[in-house]
Amino acid sequence: MTAISLGMPAVPPPPLAPRRQSRQIMVGSVPVGGGAPVSVQSMTTTLTADVNATLQQIAELTASGCQIVRVAVPSQDDVEALPAIAKKSQIPVIADIHFQPKYVFAAIDAGCAAVRVNPGNIRKFDDKVKEIATAASDAGIPIRIGVNAGSLDKRIMEKHGKATAEALVESALWECSLFEEHGFRDIKISVKHNDPVVMIRAYRQLAERCDYPLHLGVTEAGPAFQGTIKSSVAFGALLAEGIGDTIRVSLSAPPVEEIKVGQAILESLGLRERGLEIVSCPSCGRAQVDVYTLADQVTAALDGFGVPLRVAVMGCVVNGPGEAREADLGVASGNGKGQIFVKGEVIKTVPESVIVETLVEEAVRLAGEMGAELPEELRDVVGPTVTVH
Numbered sequence: 475m476t477a478i479s480l481g482m483p484a485v486p487p488p489p490l491a492p493r494r495q496s497r498q499i500m501v502g503s504v505p506v507g508g509g510a511p512v513s514v515q516s517m518t519t520t521l522t523a524d525v526n527a528t529l530q531q532i533a534e535l536t537a538s539g540c541q542i543v544r545v546a547v548p549s550q551d552d553v554e555a556l557p558a559i560a561k562k563s564q565i566p567v568i569a570d571i572h573f574q575p576k577y578v579f580a581a582i583d584a585g586c587a588a589v590r591v592n593p594g595n596i597r598k599f600d601d602k603v604k605e606i607a608t609a610a611s612d613a614g615i616p617i618r619i620g621v622n623a624g625s626l627d628k629r630i631m632e633k634h635g636k637a638t639a640e641a642l643v644e645s646a647l648w649e650c651s652l653f654e655e656h657g658f659r660d661i662k663i664s665v666k667h668n669d670p671v672v673m674i675r676a677y678r679q680l681a682e683r684c685d686y687p688l689h690l691g692v693t694e695a696g697p698a699f700q701g702t703i704k705s706s707v708a709f710g711a712l713l714a715e716g717i718g719d720t721i722r723v724s725l726s727a728p729p730v731e732e733i734k735v736g737q738a739i740l741e742s743l744g745l746r747e748r749g750l751e752i753v754s755c756p757s758c759g760r761a762q763v764d765v766y767t768l769a770d771q772v773t774a775a776l777d778g779f780g781v782p783l784r785v786a787v788m789g790c791v792v793n794g795p796g797e798a799r800e801a802d803l804g805v806a807s808g809n810g811k812g813q814i815f816v817k818g819e820v821i822k823t824v825p826e827s828v829i830v831e832t833l834v835e836e837a838v839r840l841a842g843e844m845g846a847e848l849p850e851e852l853r854d855v856v857g858p859t860v861t862v863h
């Protein structure tokens with residue numbers, strides 16, 4: 475057998491560009507900026523006042539890999555829920571507050587890890603910017619300034635005519651200056667727009683003009699498919715240039731889906747260790763098996779298998795073996811059978827009906843050899859001894 479690549483590289487590829495130098499802030503236990511790994515966050519969709527439902531959703535997000543969670547705080551009932559949520563959440567909680575300074579003080583007292591607030595709104599409502607800067611500084615918590623295309627300051631909209639990249643950046647830097655006046659710089663910034671082109675331009679400009687860590691987001695990105703595309707394109711362009719310290723994929727879908735997409739974006743760019751990767755062929759007229767169904771079945775059977783393995787599912791014995799050999803584990807199907815490859819070697823040929831279970835067994839075996847922890851439902855899967863022919 476000729477020399478072959480053995481699937482996942484032992485050392486991840488180098489990043490496409492050096493990370494932008496940003497100052498570091500701490501969102502609870504999670505460092506953001508200053509070269510810290512890019513973190514993935516989401517926002518709960520429950521009523522924050524419903525403590526149990528919110529904690530349940532935070533637990534699901536935590537289990538899926540979410541590192542920071544934001545909760546909306548539009549009412550006094552929500553404010554009253556914050557101490558319990560901040561105390562019981564396993565990941566840092568950011569309170570999202572728009573106007574009321576008293577909610578900001580309450581969120582800080584409640585133990586939230588950060589507050590998202592725009593001082594421009596606060597100043598209009600009740601000018602307590604200085605007091606907020608002091609309270610956040612005393613508590614050692616950062617503030618996110620989140621500028622959205624849909625809620626730009628009227629003065630800036632009049633000047634720019636619409637929510638251009640320049641308008642978003644001007645607004646964000648002006649908002650920052652309201653805190654800087656009081657010596658507060660423990661800030662991260664987002665400048666969200668629903669158009670990835672405008673959003674990319676805005677973040678590029680912002681990256682040039684300040685050293686605050688940047689929270690990437692495409693706002694109102696849309697339903698899962700469209701939102702995934704928009705966020706992947708926008709984040710991909712920026713992260714490939716080293717811009718971005720934390721990300722939130724916004725989808726009209728359950729928040730756990732946002733985390734899955736965010737993690738996949740980081741993995742694709744080599745900014746996070748890759749987990750399980752299913753490599754499947756698109757199928758063509760040569761296919762001798764239903765590749766789509768087979769790939770879906772393998773993906774479902776290995777759901778939650780967080781071990782960095784590349785598993786190839788190929789539809790024929792023409793091009794299939796080449797791809798299957800280059801993965802850690804793979805199958806090339808044909809004539810009602812599947813040639814199973816492990817680390818480049820054909821270890822056996824099995825009937826089509828047991829391809830999925832054989833791949834799962836071998837994946838579990840490989841994971842065991844790597845000393846990996848497996849989800850409970852996969853722990854008892856034990857296959858026949860592997861022999862390399």
Ligand code: SF4
Pocket residue numbers: 755756757758759760761762788789790791792793794
């Ligand atoms: S592996 Fe075979 S079936 Fe799949 S796309 Fe390539 S040639 Fe077609």
